[in-house]
Amino acid sequence: MTTSTLAAGPTSARLGSLHGTVLELGPGAGGNLRWYPPDVRWIGIEPDAHRRSLTRREAARIGLSAHVLSGRAERLELADGSVDAAVATFVLCSVADQAAALAELFRVLRPGGRYVFAEHVAAPAGTWLRRGQGAWAAVTGAFGATCRPNRESLRAIEDAGFDVVELHRYDLPGPFGAGITHIAGVALRPAATRGISP
Numbered sequence: 584m585t586t587s588t589l590a591a592g593p594t595s596a597r598l599g600s601l602h603g604t605v606l607e608l609g610p611g612a613g614g615n616l617r618w619y620p621p622d623v624r625w626i627g628i629e630p631d632a633h634r635r636s637l638t639r640r641e642a643a644r645i646g647l648s649a650h651v652l653s654g655r656a657e658r659l660e661l662a663d664g665s666v667d668a669a670v671a672t673f674v675l676c677s678v679a680d681q682a683a684a685l686a687e688l689f690r691v692l693r694p695g696g697r698y699v700f701a702e703h704v705a706a707p708a709g710t711w712l713r714r715g716q717g718a719w720a721a722v723t724g725a726f727g728a729t730c731r732p733n734r735e736s737l738r739a740i741e742d743a744g745f746d747v748v749e750l751h752r753y754d755l756p757g758p759f760g761a762g763i764t765h766i767a768g769v770a771l772r773p774a775a776t777r778g779i780s781p
């Protein structure tokens with residue numbers, strides 16, 4: 584595995600090297616679209632209608648062929664092994680069921696396919712920051728917020744069966760000057776495990 588503590592700049596390069604059918608979960612307003620090669624077959628799954636329309640507008644603006652679908656990561660209406668690459672940036676904090684979302688991502692990605700990720704993640708267990716993240720998630724969750732800052736998303740990616748082959752960790756300033764840990768990198772669905780063959 585390649586590791587570094589560099590900031591997330593390389594995410595654009597990772598997206599620029601993808602080919603074939605690319606699935607992006609939770610594209611939001613389509614901020615990643617500009618980085619894809621123009622010949623990818625891009626599918627976005629976005630539950631929010633307003634964000635879907637923003638993504639469609641952005642795709643039209645840059646001339647990318649995009650299928651923006653309503654849905655949720657936890658239940659993908661796509662066949663097993665049907666996408667060549669998957670992308671989710673700042674989405675694992677928001678999905679209702681992280682394990683289900685990652686299991687679905689694993690299922691639809693072809694064996695050997697790449698999953699490009701970027702997420703903010705929980706501070707180390709036992710720190711005051713981690714306790715604060717837990718309290719923040721409980722309070723804001725009670726008011727309907729969906730972003731949970733106390734998730735161990737890297738572990739969840741590995742637990743889903745992905746091999747993390749490139750990992751960058753970096754801190755960005757958060758509330759009260761706290762450094763919020765971010766991760767960005769690439770995971771692979773192993774070529775010959777679990778279910779379908781290449």
Ligand SMILES: C[S@@+](CC[C@H](N)C(=O)[O-])C[C@H]1O[C@@H](n2cnc3c(N)ncnc32)[C@H](O)[C@@H]1O
Nearest residue numbers: 609610611614631655656672673674677678679
């Ligand atoms: C913080 S935004 C990130 C948007 C974009 N990926 C980015 O990097 O700017 C989280 C996105 O995940 C979407 N989302 C929330 N729950 C989801 C789910 N269960 N499945 C797919 N997307 C979801 C939200 O609607 C939103 O667009």
